[in-house]
Amino acid sequence: MTPEAEVYRRFEDRAAKQLRKTQLPLILGKATDSREVRRRETFAGFDLPALRDAAEAVRAHTMANLDTYLDRFAERAEAKGTKVFFAATGPEAVDYIRKVVADRGARLVAKGKSMAAEEIELNPALEADGVQVVETDLGEHIVQVGHEPPSHITAPAVHMTRRDIAQLLAGHYGRTLPPEPEALTAFARGVLREAFLRAEVGISGVNFAVAETGSLSLVTNEGNGRMVTSLPPVHVAIMGMERIVPSFRELELLYPMLVASAIGRAVSTYLSLINGPRLPGEIDGPDELHVVVLDNGRSRILGGEFRSILHCIRCGACQNVCPVYRQVGGHAYGAVYAGPVGAVLTPLLVGFEKAGDLPHASSLCGACTEVCPVKIPLHEHLLGLRREVAKAQRPTGEVLMFRTWAMAWRKPGRFLLFARLSRLGQRLFARRGRIRKAPFPLSRWTKGRDMSPVAGRTFRERWRRGLRKGGA
Amino acid sequence: MGPRRVSLFVTCLVDLLYPEVGEATVALLRDLDVEVDFPPSQTCCGQPAFNSGFEGDARRVAAGLLDAMEQAEAVVSPSGSCTAMVRSYYPHLFHGTADESRARALSAKTFELSEFVVGELGVESLGGAWEGRVTYHDSCHGLRELGLSGQGRSLLRGIERLELVEMAWPDRCCGFGGTFSLRLPDVASAMADEKMAQADATGADVMVTGDSGCLMHLAGRANRSGSKARPMHLAMLLAEARGLAPVKPAR
Amino acid sequence: MDRAAFLERVREAVATVPPVELPVAFPRTPASGSHADFETFRASLAKNNGLARSVGRTELAGAVTEVARELSASGRTVVAPDVLGLYGEEIERGLAAAGTEIVRPEPGAWRDEAARADLGVTSAALAVASTGSILIVPGRDHPRVASLLPPAHLAVLPASLLVAGLEDVMPVVTAAADRSSAPVLITGPSRTSDIEMTTVFGVHGPKVLRVLLVEEA
Numbered sequence: 001m002t003p004e005a006e007v008y009r010r011f012e013d014r015a016a017k018q019l020r021k022t023q024l025p026l027i028l029g030k031a032t033d034s035r036e037v038r039r040r041e042t043f044a045g046f047d048l049p050a051l052r053d054a055a056e057a058v059r060a061h062t063m064a065n066l067d068t069y070l071d072r073f074a075e076r077a078e079a080k081g082t083k084v085f086f087a088a089t090g091p092e093a094v095d096y097i098r099k100v101v102a103d104r105g106a107r108l109v110a111k112g113k114s115m116a117a118e119e120i121e122l123n124p125a126l127e128a129d130g131v132q133v134v135e136t137d138l139g140e141h142i143v144q145v146g147h148e149p150p151s152h153i154t155a156p157a158v159h160m161t162r163r164d165i166a167q168l169l170a171g172h173y174g175r176t177l178p179p180e181p182e183a184l185t186a187f188a189r190g191v192l193r194e195a196f197l198r199a200e201v202g203i204s205g206v207n208f209a210v211a212e213t214g215s216l217s218l219v220t221n222e223g224n225g226r227m228v229t230s231l232p233p234v235h236v237a238i239m240g241m242e243r244i245v246p247s248f249r250e251l252e253l254l255y256p257m258l259v260a261s262a263i264g265r266a267v268s269t270y271l272s273l274i275n276g277p278r279l280p281g282e283i284d285g286p287d288e289l290h291v292v293v294l295d296n297g298r299s300r301i302l303g304g305e306f307r308s309i310l311h312c313i314r315c316g317a318c319q320n321v322c323p324v325y326r327q328v329g330g331h332a333y334g335a336v337y338a339g340p341v342g343a344v345l346t347p348l349l350v351g352f353e354k355a356g357d358l359p360h361a362s363s364l365c366g367a368c369t370e371v372c373p374v375k376i377p378l379h380e381h382l383l384g385l386r387r388e389v390a391k392a393q394r395p396t397g398e399v400l401m402f403r404t405w406a407m408a409w410r411k412p413g414r415f416l417l418f419a420r421l422s423r424l425g426q427r428l429f430a431r432r433g434r435i436r437k438a439p440f441p442l443s444r445w446t447k448g449r450d451m452s453p454v455a456g457r458t459f460r461e462r463w464r465r466g467l468r469k470g471g472a
Numbered sequence: 473m474g475p476r477r478v479s480l481f482v483t484c485l486v487d488l489l490y491p492e493v494g495e496a497t498v499a500l501l502r503d504l505d506v507e508v509d510f511p512p513s514q515t516c517c518g519q520p521a522f523n524s525g526f527e528g529d530a531r532r533v534a535a536g537l538l539d540a541m542e543q544a545e546a547v548v549s550p551s552g553s554c555t556a557m558v559r560s561y562y563p564h565l566f567h568g569t570a571d572e573s574r575a576r577a578l579s580a581k582t583f584e585l586s587e588f589v590v591g592e593l594g595v596e597s598l599g600g601a602w603e604g605r606v607t608y609h610d611s612c613h614g615l616r617e618l619g620l621s622g623q624g625r626s627l628l629r630g631i632e633r634l635e636l637v638e639m640a641w642p643d644r645c646c647g648f649g650g651t652f653s654l655r656l657p658d659v660a661s662a663m664a665d666e667k668m669a670q671a672d673a674t675g676a677d678v679m680v681t682g683d684s685g686c687l688m689h690l691a692g693r694a695n696r697s698g699s700k701a702r703p704m705h706l707a708m709l710l711a712e713a714r715g716l717a718p719v720k721p722a723r
Numbered sequence: 724m725d726r727a728a729f730l731e732r733v734r735e736a737v738a739t740v741p742p743v744e745l746p747v748a749f750p751r752t753p754a755s756g757s758h759a760d761f762e763t764f765r766a767s768l769a770k771n772n773g774l775a776r777s778v779g780r781t782e783l784a785g786a787v788t789e790v791a792r793e794l795s796a797s798g799r800t801v802v803a804p805d806v807l808g809l810y811g812e813e814i815e816r817g818l819a820a821a822g823t824e825i826v827r828p829e830p831g832a833w834r835d836e837a838a839r840a841d842l843g844v845t846s847a848a849l850a851v852a853s854t855g856s857i858l859i860v861p862g863r864d865h866p867r868v869a870s871l872l873p874p875a876h877l878a879v880l881p882a883s884l885l886v887a888g889l890e891d892v893m894p895v896v897t898a899a900a901d902r903s904s905a906p907v908l909i910t911g912p913s914r915t916s917d918i919e920m921t922t923v924f925g926v927h928g929p930k931v932l933r934v935l936l937v938e939e940a
Contacts, residue, residue, distance in 0.1 A: 046751060088728075162918055222927050275903065459486060
């Protein structure tokens with residue numbers, strides 16, 4: 001969970017903070033809408049249902065044989081001189097990477113985007129060792145300077161305006177900077193180039209590891225992925241253990257599915273295919289390549305009902321269509337993974353005590369399930385998780401409320417009694433056919449909306465009075 | 473040709489808060505020569521508890537619906553989300569219980585109003601006339617669980633002098649989501665505001681929806697935010713256009 | 724955790740997972756190919772803000788001159804040894820006519836020289852018509868930095884290496900896995916839209932990409 005989530009423990013409170021930023025849904029809405037429009041355009045004319053079926057099958061097959069593929073990957077990678085480390089937990093992964101960095105005597109690490117690295121809280125650990133970590137993905141760099149977590153899987157700084165960004169970078173670097181994307185980008189290119197050239201260690205994520213050849217693939221648009229994995233003498237790649245494909249052939253399908261779903265293009269600017277450290281005779285490339293394969297709770301998920309969440313290829317399409325996400329942004333989720341995928345994955349990774357309210361941060365509209373390129377039934381998982389959270393936590397108020405409700409509503413006589421009692425009680429609150437202030441818990445409704453009172457005659461009463469015979 | 477006898481599943485929200493929607497539904501069906509009965513032991517489909525993760529409580533109430541509709545030839549409901557609960561979730565809810573086959577049977581014979589009229593009765597237009605500009609809100613469960621989209625629009629297009637316009641994102645959730653609207657009321661209201669803004673941007677006089685939950689949420693919010701477009705249930709508008717309008721209580 | 728123990732946990736977890744067949748064929752994707760023709764390649768690359776030209780061998784030097792005049796007029800150009808092996812005469816003549824200084828670094832000096840250069844010239848192993856991509860396969864005669872550090876990148880390759888779509892690339896990538904540590908599929912210049920979703924080119928990688936497909940006589 002993010003530092004903010006330690007202070008504001010409930011989604012509702014974090015969301016309230018974000019809702020006060022009245023500009024946020026406008027910026028976010030524009031960004032996510034344009035991505036969704038582009039996604040639809042890119043897939044127009046293709047058999048999208050068949051593509052999704054195939055992509056789902058590739059992921060499901062891979063998960064069903066994950067041990068085989070991970071074993072093959074490690075064997076083939078090690079044969080090329082790559083060092084593969086299997087980390088059962090986040091701290092294990094962090095300690096391994098700290099050691100690699102320390103063994104090198106590195107003081108500066110250049111880092112490409114990695115959700116897995118965020119998940120294990122790598123940066124603070126390295127910084128505590130006195131190592132400077134520079135995020136090189138432009139959006140990640142911006143939020144790093146701003147000391148915030150990223151707010152969207154593929155657009156980390158989407159919640160900030162150009163003015164926000166100019167002010168932020170100007171303040172940090174002690175320069176005046178115009179609030180223009182071109183100028184800001186050119187400035188960033190200069191300062192980050194320094195980091196690439198001086199860093200002793202480059203750290204990256206992995207989009208898909210390739211089992212057949214022991215390779216890694218990295219999908220980027222900026223070029224920092226290439227920089228970070230080519231210039232420093234040591235490259236460390238971190239991957240969630242589920243981020244793997246059987247062979248390069250499966251990338252034919254998953255690579256365009258990922259890019260089209262994420263940003264509405266057929267391919268990204270760069271698809272880096274890393275087969276190992278520098279080969280004898282090659283002019284450049286890192287001397288050492290380390291791949292850290294992370295479990296951190298994934299094997300537990302793999303063995304359970306929600307295993308298909310591991311099919312996720314991190315495209316962010318679900319975030320782009322989520323009607324809740326567009327109102328509150330990524331930070332409201334208080335975790336590395338936000339939006340629908342985050343609302344499913346986070347409680348499964350960090351537990352219900354910290355994140356049990358995330359599955360309720362959804363109206364279950366199903367838009368996420370509709371766009372997921374690998375057909376994860378996201379909204380079904382959210383519903384299933386609500387069930388598991390209710391079982392685990394047995395929240396007294398709700399348990400009592402639903403028990404009472406079930407008793408009252410399972411018999412028509414009691415239901416009618418409920419209607420009559422409500423009609424009586426609401427006389428205190430109904431004015432001119434509407435209720436503007438209701439008692440708790442309905443006050444939560446009337447805070448922002450009028451409520452309809454129970455009708456003078458319910459439908460069933462009207463039916464008995466003559467509707468049955470075809471009259472009104 | 474579909475069945476000519478249906479049992480009405482009126483739904484708890486319509487029964488308690490919007491009985492005129494139930495009356496309009498009955499009037500429309502009778503006008504199409506369909507016999508309508510109302511099994512009086514029905515109460516609710518169980519969705520409120522189900523969506524909060526309380527399957528046991530949901531099942532207890534849902535079992536009442538299985539009993540009520542046992543003899544029905546076909547069940548018609550003026551609610552996409554309640555119909556979706558029965559069609560998409562009852563098999564899961566009753567899986568492994570003695571009621572499983574009854575649940576599947578009910579699931580197979582339950583329809584939302586517009587899909588019944590267009591799909592089962594084969595009626596794509598009810599005719600009639602209604603003056604004004606209308607936009608159609610795709611309620612989430614109706615759209616994504618039942619595939620409702622063309623049916624309601626077809627019926628609206630069949631009405632003379634009615635101008636049907638589309639919002640920029642007609643299928644975006646309005647923010648009701650059942651208990652969601654109580655758990656996260658501020659987020660829900662923000663979602664409603666965006667929806668009403670899109671409706672107003674079309675210049676629509678009315679925003680039609682097939683779900684009373686959406687209606688309750690959007691109308692309740694519109695009253696506060698002063699939106700121009702008036703949320704209205706599909707059944708009400710269709711009935712008005714055909715001159716079958718029931719008497720509405722003053723609001 | 725050691726590999727065996729880690730995989731044992733995974734094995735236990737997947738024991739209850741029903742088997743799923745890996746599809747043998749995939750439906751057409753937005754990156755799938757139809758025709759390996761130059762016009763398709765040119766248009767696809769143009770959509771991604773890169774420029775491609777098809778030239779005969781005798782026109783090659785002139786085409787190189789044009790590119791170098793635009794991008795490295797009184798600057799420095801680094802050239803990967805492998806492309807010199809293919810088209811050395813034309814490239815050197817073309818660059819010289821543009822007035823750019825041709826830099827041939829020693830292996831250890833490649834990074835610094837590429838960082839100071841205005842233009843990098845390399846070969847490419849494939850061009851992909853449907854997407855407008857080129858496959859760069861670094862190796863003993865081809866440093867990674869040549870297509871990465873200079874602000875402009877010119878790739879020169881035989882037109883016979885044009886393929887239809889992404890499905891034609893993966894077998895080549897698989898075959899190259901043992902002889903190159905880092906092939907890269909490049910589609911246009913470096914770009915970002917991290918600031919207010921506005922597209923800007925030349926974030927970290929080259930800002931300009933030019934491709935010359937050379938028709939043999």
